[in-house]
Structure formats: C-alpha cells, structure tokens
Amino acid sequence: MGCLSSVAGRSGTRVPGAVHEPPRTVISRRAPGNSLDLSRRPPRPGPGGPVRAGSLGTHLAVPGARWLPAVTQEKAGSRVTLKTLIEEAAATLSRGGDADAQHDAERLAARVLGVDVAALPFDTVPGDRAVWKFRKLVARRADGVPLGHLTGTAVFCGLELAVGPGVFVPRVHSEAVLERGLHAVAEVTAPVVADLCAGSGALALAAAHRRPDARVHAVEFDPIAAGFARRNSARRAELGDTPVTVHEQDLTRPGVLDELTGRVDLVLANPPFMPEESRDLPAEFSRHQPRQAIYAGPDGLRLVRATLQVAVGLLRPGGTLVVEHGHLHGETVPELLSGSGFEEISGHPDHDGWPLFSAARKPAAAPPD
Structure with a gap:
C-alpha cells in the first residue's frame, strides 16, 4: 500500500474529460511551545530496571x-x-x-x-x-x-491496525478512496471486494468493517506486509468483523485471484506511484517507508498499469475501480483508464486540492439481441 500524496511539485493541469471535485480545506494542528534539546539525556536508572518508589517518587x-x-x-x-x-x-x-x-x-x-x-x-x-x-x-x-513504526499501530477509518518497519503506514488521505468505493456498491447485496497492493490490509479491513456482508480479498506480494495484513485480519475477526482473505500474490504475474475473474463488484487499489528518480521526497518516504511501497519504475506507473490490467479482468460488467495515484498522475491515470476500456472516469482531489485518486466503471454487458 503506497499512499504518498502531495510531496513534490504540482503540475496544475486539469484532466480532459475527468470530473474534478472542488478542493477542501484542511487545518493542520500545530502546537506552540519551547525548544526541546534532544541531545540532553537524563541519567539512566540503575541496573535494577525502572526506578523504584522512594528514589524518584x-x-x-x-x-x-x-x-x-x-x-x-x-x-x-x-x-x-x-x-x-x-x-x-x-x-x-x-x-x-x-x-x-x-x-x-x-x-x-x-x-x-x-x-x-x-x-x-x-x-x-x-x-x-x-x-x-x-x-x-x-x-x-x-x-x-x-509514527506507526514507532508506536506499532496506525488508525485508519477508526480501526487500530498493527504496522511496523517493512510495511507502509496507511494515511488518512486514503480514507477517501474507501468512501468512494463504498458509495459505488451501496446498492449491491453481499458485494465482492478486492484490495490490490493491500499492504497492512487497511482498505480491505475497513471495507469489511463497514460492510459486514461483503466478501473481501486483499492482495499483497511482499511477505512482510502480507504478514501484517494477516495479523490485522485475525485481530479484526476476533473483534467481530467479517474475516478478510489475504493472498500473497504479485500483480505483475498471471493468475492473480483467477477464481474471481468477472465476479468482483469493487476493486480498491493504492499502488506505489513515485518515479524511481524522484528527488526531494521527505525522509519519511525516501528513507524510512519500505521502498517497494513508494517507487514503481521510471515513470512511477509500473504497478498502476498492472493494477488496471488485473482490475479489468476481475470486475463484473458495471463493476467499479478506485485507484489512488497521487498528484503526479492526475492526467495520466485517467488516460490509462480510458485506454483500458473503462468508462465514467472521474478524478478526485485530496483535502488540499491536489489530485489523489481516480474512479471508473467497467462497461456494462451489452443486452442480448
């Protein structure tokens, strides 16, 4: 799961034929305070472990x-x-x-x-x-x-998920991807949902939580990330959510969810989308998040293209794809969707007005003669 948004320059271009929602305003919380000298360390406690009552209090x-x-x-x-x-x-x-x-x-x-x-x-x-x-x-x-690598958890759509080094920490921006997807299947009973490039399983688990009648599948190729997804799925199932089935598969290879070909109502995807030669990324993304969740080939679209190819095969006629692609690809991804046979393509911004994701529908089956 590679949700990286608004970390480089903005192209300012609009997508021909795509519907762009007006930007919304987000207020960042910044706290006043004095400088904290991080170089000063207080004395370590004695060899007996935590300080006992009577010595410090x-x-x-x-x-x-x-x-x-x-x-x-x-x-x-x-x-x-x-x-x-x-x-x-x-x-x-x-x-x-x-x-x-x-x-x-x-x-x-x-x-x-x-x-x-x-x-x-x-x-x-x-x-x-x-x-x-x-x-x-x-x-x-x-x-x-x-933050999630330091605390061991991240909150996504109100769910506390286990994360750590080796897995991308889900970001609040991606909640909009889920909302758009759930809207598309609001009238579908027991929808089949696939989360591609699932990472920790955030989108899949949130979908299962919001739609207990759904059958949800999460696809992730990296074994560390897939392990987090399985752990989170087991935990959410213990808490009463519908279990999510985790598949350790590579989108760039044949056979991804073959058993669901033509049966999926909704595909959600947050693939990596930064070009390999990207410069000036914040350290959180360039050094600390897993590289395979950030970068995707020279143009950043290698996994996006694979996602579209897999999605068009999995979706039933009239099914919906929602794919996150960040500000760099606000024009390119709708063009790729159109070239892959999708229709009703729309682009959607994040809270700050930058391109974030696109939604599209697989054409409905032609009526019989």
Whole structure:
C-alpha cells in the first residue's frame, strides 16, 4: 500500500474529460511551545530496571500503564510536567514540518507510558527513564521515522491496525478512496471486494468493517506486509468483523485471484506511484517507508498499469475501480483508464486540492439481441 500524496511539485493541469471535485480545506494542528534539546539525556536508572518508589517518587495508579515513576512539581524543582514535555516535543516536530505535531507527540507519550492518549496524566512529572525514552522517540520522529513504526499501530477509518518497519503506514488521505468505493456498491447485496497492493490490509479491513456482508480479498506480494495484513485480519475477526482473505500474490504475474475473474463488484487499489528518480521526497518516504511501497519504475506507473490490467479482468460488467495515484498522475491515470476500456472516469482531489485518486466503471454487458 503506497499512499504518498502531495510531496513534490504540482503540475496544475486539469484532466480532459475527468470530473474534478472542488478542493477542501484542511487545518493542520500545530502546537506552540519551547525548544526541546534532544541531545540532553537524563541519567539512566540503575541496573535494577525502572526506578523504584522512594528514589524518584511514587508510582502513579494509571490503569493499563506499564510503569510511570513520578514526583510532584514541588519536589521536582526544575523538572517539568508531561504536558510541558509534550508541548516542547510538538514544537520540535512542527518546526521539522510535521503537520500533526501535537497529535504525534501525544501518541509517542502514550506509547512510552503504556496508556491510551485519552488517559495521559498531563499534570504529573514523569521519571527520568520515561523522559529519556520519550525524547528518543521524538528525535526519531523528527528524523522522519513514520509514527506507526514507532508506536506499532496506525488508525485508519477508526480501526487500530498493527504496522511496523517493512510495511507502509496507511494515511488518512486514503480514507477517501474507501468512501468512494463504498458509495459505488451501496446498492449491491453481499458485494465482492478486492484490495490490490493491500499492504497492512487497511482498505480491505475497513471495507469489511463497514460492510459486514461483503466478501473481501486483499492482495499483497511482499511477505512482510502480507504478514501484517494477516495479523490485522485475525485481530479484526476476533473483534467481530467479517474475516478478510489475504493472498500473497504479485500483480505483475498471471493468475492473480483467477477464481474471481468477472465476479468482483469493487476493486480498491493504492499502488506505489513515485518515479524511481524522484528527488526531494521527505525522509519519511525516501528513507524510512519500505521502498517497494513508494517507487514503481521510471515513470512511477509500473504497478498502476498492472493494477488496471488485473482490475479489468476481475470486475463484473458495471463493476467499479478506485485507484489512488497521487498528484503526479492526475492526467495520466485517467488516460490509462480510458485506454483500458473503462468508462465514467472521474478524478478526485485530496483535502488540499491536489489530485489523489481516480474512479471508473467497467462497461456494462451489452443486452442480448
């Protein structure tokens, strides 16, 4: 799953014959605060592990917390509260270009303390070990490591999914792909859905959650990513969602979902789409996200072309394809869809007005003579 949007220049061209929705406005959350000196590390605790009560203070009774040694502000002197630490971290991340700096800082703090974000004890003073671990994570996030790779989870369409190094972290932009796809099958009973280039399985799992009557298949060629997809599918099934079938297959080779040829109502796809020679990508994408989820040949369209070829074979007459392609291909992908025999092609922007995905329909079967 390669959802990379708005990371390079904008062409500003409109797609002939494609319907473009008006751009929407998104407000990025940026938190004020003072500079956080990430080079300063507090003393490590002794060899006995986490600091014990009596040396730094008492353990807070926070439900679900692994440990949180803390002291009161009066006893701490110059030590600061968790709220201040988060504000400083958010300021650091914001200066580095993180549009959701406050959110990311809170997620990292929750990871260190072993609690939900909603249960963060903002007015307490964390112990030295917790502060050191938090600052270390903030430094890695500032270096471009994806938040999901640091926390081990990502939220997509309200679902918490397991992610980590080796799998692309799903992004909020791609939720629009799902919404457009579900709209297309709103009147279809028990739709068959295929998620191509599934990565962690985000689109497939969200579709199964929203449409419990659907039969959903996820296709991913990379074994690490496919492993995450299976793990997430098993977890969602434990929570009551319809199980998603994960297939470890390569879209560029014959035989992908052969058993479903001509039977699929909806194909969702978020293939990699950046050209191999792309320059000036943020470090999160150029160094930390898995390369195979970002780059796709000299023009960035190798997997998009494979997706269209597979989709036209899988879809039933009148079935819908929704494919994410980012701002670089707002004109090219609709042209490829037209050349592949699709109709009712429309282009759709992201929250900032940049081309994000295209939707198209396979022609309905001709009526019998």
